[in-house]
Amino acid sequence: MSLPLSHPALLAADPELASLVGSEELLQSETLRLIPSENYVSAAVLEASGTVLQNKYSEGYAGRRYYEGQQVIDQVETLAINRAKAVFGAEHANVQPYSGSPANLAVYLAFARPGDTVMGMSLPMGGHLTHGWGVSATGTWFRGVQYGVRQDTGVIDFDQVRGLARKERPKLIFCGGTAVPRTIDFAAFAEIAREVDAVLVADIAHIAGLIAGGAHPSPVPYADVISTTTHKTLRGPRGAMLMSRETHAKAIDKAVFPGLQGGPHNQTTAAIAVALHEAAQPAFRDYARAVVANAKALAGELLARGFDLVSGGTDNHLILMDLTPKEVPGKVAAKALDQAGIVVNYNTVPYDPRKPFDPSGIRIGTPSLTSRGLTTEHMPAVADWIDRGVTAAKSGDEGALTKIRAEVSELMAAYPAPGLPTG
């Protein structure tokens, strides 16, 4: 398979780099991308992120900048802010954070001081580095206490969360994470946060698109602050946003700039605005529902093939597979699947006896394949490829992987990806 040459200026100026971009386009086109935090953005989002808006410095906020010439940029940022507020029903939005980790760091800066106690889900249980995990700046500069999931059910243990919060009295409580296959009970977290007078931060990076599309409950009535990236299920550029009640607006804005960052990336702000416009359309509600329907169907097919899924399945876009019963380490399976044209990431599972760089599980999700138009009808085939790939990983059957790759590539050719040149 080949794709038509695109990016003519790049090709003329730097053929070496243009060729690498072309190779990546081909890879993204031919493979079944199952990493749950990845997606395909629309051609409109891609175009917006490659505009001359990137030439402009605009430290500050609309109407209060430290550089002149903001006649257009102020309008772009205001448009993005208003769309974020409308899509999520939030009182305040800041669209300047460069990505999820800086967005979360800004929350610490706004509400805590070094040495304060903060609470979040532990990374190996499905949380995020920036929720106070030890190796992150947030676990070094703050005192991170961590909750997890129950070993018998794989779901969050609210008795543990409440007990820990009462004992440790954290300044911040983070909910949300990177490997949470079940609905996040924002109301339960809010009740605990109120009881101990903590700021509740809902990190919705993974599920922002599902919330925007009405396929996951919203944290807006419950959380003091909402942090999200914009490039996962929301299908926008690589960026982030912070949303909050009006009472916290000043603290959040001051923490992002001048607290943590300099000039915002205006081309990204523009692309966020486009993605939010797309997320406001009725078709996006269909997309969000389809992502979840595909994940549930895929989980059912995997269970039927004897796979062990953390928490027994999924309510959202993400499935966490514990491969221990299959006697294949996550990394070995992930590398074999990659060879078969199925892109996943190896991942720790709760109570994993193995090391994070060589864990027991793989993490998969349906945002990207749904963006290409695959439906629940395709999930038996996807589960079958995963099953055959994991079996081939165990036996070292390279031929089986090559065969799966050809089958995957054939199906993908029939479902062109948004934003990519079509062959």
Ligand code: DSN
């Ligand atoms: N790295 C992201 C993910 O893959 O879930 C989270 O930041």
